Amino acid sequence: MKKVTKRLIAISLTLLLMISLFSACAPKDGDKSDDQVKEPGTETQDKEKGGDVSDKAETRTIKIMGPESSNPYSKFEDRENYVAWQEFKKLFEAKGLEPEFEIVATDQYETTLQTRMASAVDLPDFLNVSQLDDVTILNYVDMGSILAINKIIDEYSDGTAKKFYAEGGKGERSNILNTAEDGNVYWISQIQATTYDGKPGSTCMGINVRADWLEALDIDVPETADDFYNMLKEFRDKDANDNGQEDEVLALGSVSFTNGIGQWFGLVSGISSFVIEDGEVTSPWYQDGIKDYFAFMNKLATEGLMDTSLLGAPSDQLDKAVAENKVAAVYTYAMQTWFEPSTGIEDARYLPIGPLKAVDGVEPVNAIEPPFLSYNRWAFTKECEDLEAAAALLDILSSEEYEILTQWGVEGESHEIVDGERKLLPIALNDAWEQAAEEGRTIGDFLWANGSMFPKRRFVPMENEIGVVPEYKAEYQRAIIDYHPTVPLGTSNYFPVPTIEQVERKLEIITDLTTQSEELATGLILGQLSLDDWDDHIASLKNLGLDDLLEIDQTLLDRFNEQLD
16 A cells, blocks of 8 residues: 655645645545656565566565574675675565564574564564474464464465475475474475486485505405405505504494494484385384394404494594594595595595495395475564565565575576576685675575575585586496485484474483483494393383384374375
């Protein structure tokens, strides 16, 4: 609705009368006068047509709160310096939105968020709520402090957000994961999806071995777990790092089952997880290969082929071992490129291997990063009274223009189009952060997304990533991408919003259960506990609620699959 602002700039009765007469002659709401003056940078929406019309409406303010960007050089408070932001602003202007930002220091954001939500004082319309735990955010949902986003979209969206989150849209899977049991969606998330050859595809994690040592000692690449054991022995016995010490070792930083070797024995990657192709939630403690796994790990530990001091140690200790050129094999991403330079050896190469055959009758599994990631949360609070403005923001964040600015930035500045495909320029890569900040060419992901003010949108073909890693890693990734069976690295991207009862039950059991699982695993690997007492070990886990955890997770996975179908 159009407003006419009256400014009293004089005190004489005559001038007041003139102003009143002018106001009376001005076009009224709904008039179609050809000489009507329209305010620049605003617009109205033709709801029946779902599109933009030429008539301009009052600019609507929307208050947004989030943490400062985590990028060490490009800060959201300096956004006016960046070409990507200048283009982003145009999306707000086209929707008649004027955002007011409250930027909170990253290290203060959690406290600020918790305090403001608890007091319900001075809340923004839209904010990053990623740091609220499940119980807290679901309680705010029950209290009505957080609005149902699907209802805003259904009633006020121009169609962009509805299409994005609907069946077949890029955000459909995220929408399903964010759907509560009552059928409503109370937050949106960051979305990352990768494809290979046009189909969902993702990188994986597994054991990487020193290929340069294999070549120097004329050792074949291991094809079985026994081959791997023999390789480690040869590395040690033949002094692969040429320092005169028997210190070439396997380095695993975790006592969980997500370590690459567990997957050779068919184990899922977590105390509660599943084989993706089966959809049956289980625990490694219940799987066929578990005892053979512990026997194998114990053999590596007792023979000094594994550095047991690294089990459960901070990651910097693992990095230190790599830098000392002692690590013969390590669990990491197949396409990682950061360990090789840290060895200080010019031709050091960590070659991804496996999944290796370990036990007859047990199929090795591959631990993959889910091709689709939906994580972190942004929500509208009850203070948001202008739901048309809320829908307009959602339409912006669901648009192709926003996706391009966030993932690629501005063409010619941070990316180019080659043979019809977008390619990031070197200025947009992680190692050019400082230069990009100085030149104002940072992509949106590093300026306003990635856990900051707005959610990221990243939809990329894996061919881009494969094309920039050494060929021996690329060759492995291309070969392994269609391997089955697979297990996910984490289950959150397969479990929708739990009920508050499910969350509370998990919280009751998960800490003690995880602690017991890790203590048992450590004891069995180091030989401090015996496999002969297996029934007692399993009983201790059951008593702490392992079966309850599996039941909850199976319920969530089933609900997700039902909604996905």
